[in-house]
Amino acid sequence: MLTRGARPVEPFPGTQLPWKCLCLTCNEVSSPRYNDVVNKGTGTCNRTCRSRKIAAKLLRDGAEAGAVMLKWGWVPLVDYPGAGKGWSSRCIHCGVIKSKMLAHVQKGRGGCTNCAGRDVSDESARKVMGEADLRPLVSYPGSLQPWLCRCMRCGHVGTPTYAKVRARGHQCWTCRSEKIATALRLGEEEAIASMLEKALDPLVPYPGSTDLPWKARCTQCETVLEPGPALHNIRGSQGGCAACAERGIDPTKPGYLYLVVHDGHQSLKWGIANIDQRLTQHVSQGWKLAARWNFHQTGDAWAFERQIKAWVREQGIPKALTADQMRYGGHTETAYLADIGLALIQTYVVSLTGRDPEPLSTASSFGSDPLSVAS
Structure with missing residues (x-):
């Protein structure tokens, strides 16, 4: 070991075990194996000396390094800093300045992300x-x-x-x-056939647009639907009669965004709906209405609800409840009050919508028409 530049600082442990030695070149301690040093020709120091050997092997002349960069589309702006270091260079195609490593560039991993469209401010x-x-x-x-x-x-x-x-x-x-309504526009005969397929008997002539409500009678439960469903909904997956079919939110109807809290669960929930019965369902399970924002179209409320969920989850705040704990659904839009206070989330909603919540005494006055059941 002395012949190879290392002085042992502990008794010989055996040929296959690490042997603590002091490097006579850099004065740092390392632990080479005797067998590796003698039979495999490895060095005795894996500290500074090893790093210097690797750097020397990778060392390039500045002109040679610059030629490699130019070959791959980069014009160096400063002298070559050495292997493993960022090199300020300009892309010859788009002019953007990046710090590129020579090793990455010459291995084909030095492409311009701005030219590739991946740099977005x-x-x-x-x-x-x-x-x-x-x-x-x-x-x-x-x-x-x-x-x-x-x-x-x-x-x-x-x-x-x-x-x-x-x-x-x-x-x-x-x-x-x-656009969909325009694409689905039909003649009156075909439109009537579509209604009859969903057990709806039109009571007035076809309004001429798939996006307009069409008064009709359900042939199964005899319910008169007025103003009636739009034809593009009938031809989609929403079904016909709201009293018979599985029901969901209609984004074109008036609706609201709400915040409720539960003292027992110590949690809050945000959600949207376009019937007041949704809040009644929550109240029956111990929730209390904290804030509400009314909208002319529920689709707008849904966009704000989605942003709230993204904002809360981005902060690492998990949902508070499980599906079993919420009889009427909506557990994915919950959070513990200890993780995010009611005042904070209400302030965030005000910043998004640009307006304060409705006074709780009049918050339900957003429309009296029968509406779809909420999510």
Whole structure:
């Protein structure tokens, strides 16, 4: 070991075991194996000496290193800093300046992320959304995350992703519904046939649009539906009679966003609905209404609800309850009050919607028409 530049500092442990030695070159202690040093030719120091050997092997002349960078599309802006260090360089294609490592570049992993479209700033993302007639209401969350935006064409709120807008252009649930309605527009004979297939007998002539309500009578329960369902809903998966079919939220109807708290569970819940019975269901299970915001269309409330959930979960706050603890559903929109206070989440909702909640004494006055059961 002395011949190879290391002085043992403990008795010989055997040929296959680490042997603590002091390197005579860098004065650092390492633990080589006698067998590796003698039979395999490995060094006696795996500290500074080893690092110097690797650096020497990787050492390149500055001109040679610069030629490699130019070959891969990067113009160095400073002298070569050495192996394993970032090298400030400019992309010859788009002009963006990046800190690139020579080792990554020469292995083919030094491509320009800006040219590839993967560098997205809040400013550039907002520009793309603005060109698609969407105005972001919160900071850029990432290309694949829901981004709360207001549609500049119809004024409604939605949560498209940057990636989808960049690939497909304008994204809005209300505008999309109008396109679908246009695509599904039918002649009167075919429209009546569609109604009859869902056990609905039209009581007035076809209104001429799949997006307009159509007064009809259910042939199964004899319920008169007025103003009646829209034909594009009938031809979709929503079924016909609201009294017979499985029911859900209609995003085009008036609705509301609410916050409720439960003293026993020490938790809060946010949700949306377009019938007052939804809150009655929660009250019957011990919940108390804390705040409510009314909307002309439930689809807008749904967009805000989705943003609230994303915001809460991004902070690492888990759901508080299980499905078994909530008879009427909605456990995925819960959180413990110890994790996030009611005042904090209410302040966040006010910042999103731009208005204070309804006075609790009049909060239910958002419409008197029969509406779909909430989620």
